[in-house]
Amino acid sequence: NAGVTQTPKFRILKIGQSMTLQCAQDMNHNYMYWYRQDPGMGLKLIYYSVGAGITDKGEVPNGYNVSRSTTEDFPLRLELAAPSQTSVYFCASSYSSTDQPQHFGDGTRLSIL
Amino acid sequence: DAKTTQPPSMDCAEGRAANLPCNHSTISGNEYVYWYRQIHSQGPQYIIHGLKNNETNEMASLIITEDRKSSTLILPHATLRDTAVYYCIVRVAGGSQGNLIFGKGTKLSVKP
Numbered sequence: 001n002a003g004v005t006q007t008p009k010f011r012i013l014k015i016g017q018s019m020t021l022q023c024a025q026d027m028n029h030n031y032m033y034w035y036r037q038d039p040g041m042g043l044k045l046i047y048y049s050v051g052a053g054i055t056d057k058g059e060v061p062n063g064y065n066v067s068r069s070t071t072e073d074f075p076l077r078l079e080l081a082a083p084s085q086t087s088v089y090f091c092a093s094s095y096s097s098t099d100q101p102q103h104f105g106d107g108t109r110l111s112i113l
Numbered sequence: 114d115a116k117t118t119q120p121p122s123m124d125c126a127e128g129r130a131a132n133l134p135c136n137h138s139t140i141s142g143n144e145y146v147y148w149y150r151q152i153h154s155q156g157p158q159y160i161i162h163g164l165k166n167n168e169t170n171e172m173a174s175l176i177i178t179e180d181r182k183s184s185t186l187i188l189p190h191a192t193l194r195d196t197a198v199y200y201c202i203v204r205v206a207g208g209s210q211g212n213l214i215f216g217k218g219t220k221l222s223v224k225p
Contacts, residue, residue, distance in 0.1 A: 004156075033212055042200070042215030043157070058212060090156050092213075098204055099145060099164075102213060104156035 002026050006091050006105035013081040013112050021076040021108050023091030031094045032074040033102065034058075034066065036087040043090060049074055050097070081112045117201045122220045125195075131188040133219050135201030138182045145204045146177060147213065148186045150197040157200065157215075160186065191223045 007022045025032065030051050035043035045058030049068040063085055065077040074093075078085060088109050092102040118136040125131040137146065147162040161168055161175045163184075168175045174187040188195055200218040 035212075037154075040217075042217060043213070044215075045212040048212060088154060092156075099162075101147065101159040101162060103159065106156045107154070 004091055004093055004103055004105035006089075006108050008108060009106065010109045011111070013078075013110065015081060015083065015112060017081050018077070018079050019081070021078075021089055021091075021110070023074045023076070023105060024072050025074075025091075025093040025103075026072065027093060027095070027103065028071060029093035029095050029103075030071070031097055031102075032068065033092040033094075034064070034074070034076045035090045035092065036060065036085075037090060037107075038087050046076065046089075078110075083112045086110060086112045117203060117216055119199075119201050119216065119219045121217065122222070124222050124224060125188075125191045127193060127223055127225050128190055131191040131195065131221060131223070133186040133188075133199050133201075133221065134183065135185070136183045137201070137203050140181050140203050142181075146175065146181075146184050147202045147204055148173070148175065149200045149202065149213070149215075150195075151200070151218070152194075152197040157213075160199075162204075191221075193223050193225065195221065196223045197221060 004025045033048045034046040037043045044060050047066040049055045055066050088107045090107045092104045094102040148160040149157040151157045163175045177184045198218040198220050
């Protein structure tokens, strides 16, 4: 029962570096989401996808890019890391957009120094 | 999406029922009520959801008032492992985006 798998679990980046956060799901879900959670706060949506080849911006997309070439994978790309992007990143997936629950991965803890 | 109001924190004795309230007075007829919890910065865990009727699963029960303006999540026999932040979220049906809007939730502390 893998569910939603995120890698890496932890990462430290220097300002200006780039990296890709990986997310994979094995539930054949159409919808996938990327959220970030800052300390003591709720989750905020970065990007989402309703199916392979289709992505759209969420509430806080600046500084990030995504792609969805397959149903299973939804990587999140940071091009020029900034201290404001220090956060915990969660990927989620669901079968539908509303009446089915989202299932979350365990998160990636990212520090930008 | 309608906003929700939850108490910031609650305590519960181990083995007793934990009743977590949520107000969603502006909820629309096509909005679902979802409950998630987050244990110590792990990924949010889905608990239960409902539209109009009360719901029960292996984790919890969800009681929705007849006017749908509030709901209560019930953990029937709380254990120390139920200590977590619990989020009540309303989610519109038929939306193209479907993301969850998380507030600050209720921090439930289960005590021995």
